[in-house]
Amino acid sequence: xxxxxxxxxxxxxxxxxxxxxxxxxxxxxxxxxxxxxxxxxxxxxxxxxxxxxxxxxxxxxxxxxxxxxxxxxxxxxxxxxxxxxxxxxxxxxxxxxxxxxxxxxxx
Amino acid sequence: xxxxxxxxxxxxxxxxxxxxxxxxxxxxxxxxxxxxxxxxxxxxxxxxxxxxxxxxxxxxxxxxxxxxxxxxxxxxxxxxxxxxxxxxxxxxxxxxxxxxxxxxxxxxxxxxxxxxxxx
Numbered sequence: 001x002x003x004x005x006x007x008x009x010x011x012x013x014x015x016x017x018x019x020x021x022x023x024x025x026x027x028x029x030x031x032x033x034x035x036x037x038x039x040x041x042x043x044x045x046x047x048x049x050x051x052x053x054x055x056x057x058x059x060x061x062x063x064x065x066x067x068x069x070x071x072x073x074x075x076x077x078x079x080x081x082x083x084x085x086x087x088x089x090x091x092x093x094x095x096x097x098x099x100x101x102x103x104x105x106x107x
Numbered sequence: 108x109x110x111x112x113x114x115x116x117x118x119x120x121x122x123x124x125x126x127x128x129x130x131x132x133x134x135x136x137x138x139x140x141x142x143x144x145x146x147x148x149x150x151x152x153x154x155x156x157x158x159x160x161x162x163x164x165x166x167x168x169x170x171x172x173x174x175x176x177x178x179x180x181x182x183x184x185x186x187x188x189x190x191x192x193x194x195x196x197x198x199x200x201x202x203x204x205x206x207x208x209x210x211x212x213x214x215x216x217x218x219x220x221x222x223x224x225x226x
Contacts, residue, residue, distance in 0.1 A: 001169070034212045036153075043216035044153065049208050056214075087153055091211025095168040098153040 002026055004088050006099035012107040019075040021102045023088035028068045032092040035064055035073045038101075039084045047086075048073060078104075109134040111203050111217035119197075119224050125190040129203030129217060130183075137161050137181040141206045143213060144177060144188045146199040149221075154199075158206075159186055193224045 003026040013019055023033065031051045036044035046055040048064035051071060061076040075082055083106050088099040115127035129142070136142060143158040157167035159177045167175050171190065179186040190197060200219040207214030 032209075032211070036213075043202055043204075043219055044213070045216075046208075046212055046214050049212045053208070055208060089153075089155075089212070091209070094166050095170075096155040096158075096211055098155065100152045 001095055002029060002090050002093050002097050004090060004097055004099035006086075006088060006102045008102060009100075010103045010105060012105050013078055014107045015078050015080055017078050019073075019078055019082070019104055021073040021086055021104070023066075023071045023073070023099050025069045025071075025090060029090040029092035031067060032090055033064075033066070033071050034089045034091070035062075036087045036089060036098075037082075037084050038087065044087060075104075080106075109205060109215045111205065111215060113201060113203050113217045113220040115220065115222070117221060117223060119193055119222060120226050121194055121224055122192055125188070125193050125197060125201075125222055125224070127188045127201055127203075127220065127222070128185050129187070130185050131205070132184070134205075135181075136179060136184050136186065141210055142179065142186045143204050143206065145202045145204060145213070146197075147202070147219070148196075148199045156188065156190075156201075195224050198222065198224045 005024045007022045035048040038044040052064045085101045110132045112130045141158045144156040159165045174191045176189040202219045203217045204213035205215045
């Protein structure tokens with residue numbers, strides 16, 4: 001199984017700042033990586049798929065990059081509604097796996 | 108717009124079988140896509156349980172494979188999860204979901220249902 005390791009576990013930033021979240025895979029997942037946002041009491045929401053493609057309705061301030069084993073989710077200028085937990089997920093190999101999450105909190 | 112809704116008992120006794128159903132509206136399961144189950148223990152991360160294709164092909168997480176069965180009932184536009192021999196470690200919010208933009212990425216989710224394993 002492919003293990004996804006996210007860092008940092010918690011990121012404390014202020015609205016307007018830039019957020020950079022990382023996801024490292026234990027082996028190459030090619031470009032088959034997605035990012036989800038989850039707010040308390042809600043289901044996850046797909047933000048980015050295949051590394052850098054924004055899902056429908058996702059604002060342009062969210063972007064993804066990387067390939068192989070190292071990936072990054074960038075939020076260019078944080079809005080109050082962006083403070084949440086973010087998960088990466090790979091679909092390169094069964095079983096699909098998720099990272100353990102990065103909590104983005106208000107500083 | 109597709110909508111998914113989980114249903115089933117919120118409390119299951121240890122060693123028994125957890126059974127959940129996902130009712131789909133706004134889209135016919137038989138038209139395509141993979142339909143999956145994902146769970147999240149309280150305060151923890153997401154774990155993929157398995158998926159079923161509209162044709163009935165299934166894929167399970169090996170860590171649960173011996174205990175999991177996912178099935179589809181196209182006549183009711185539902186798919187179901189059964190997890191046998193449950194323990195407290197199976198306590199979680201269980202989500203049903205459908206993939207979308209690419210196979211394996213979940214674009215539509217149910218609201219989730221908390222299942223507690225306790226005597």
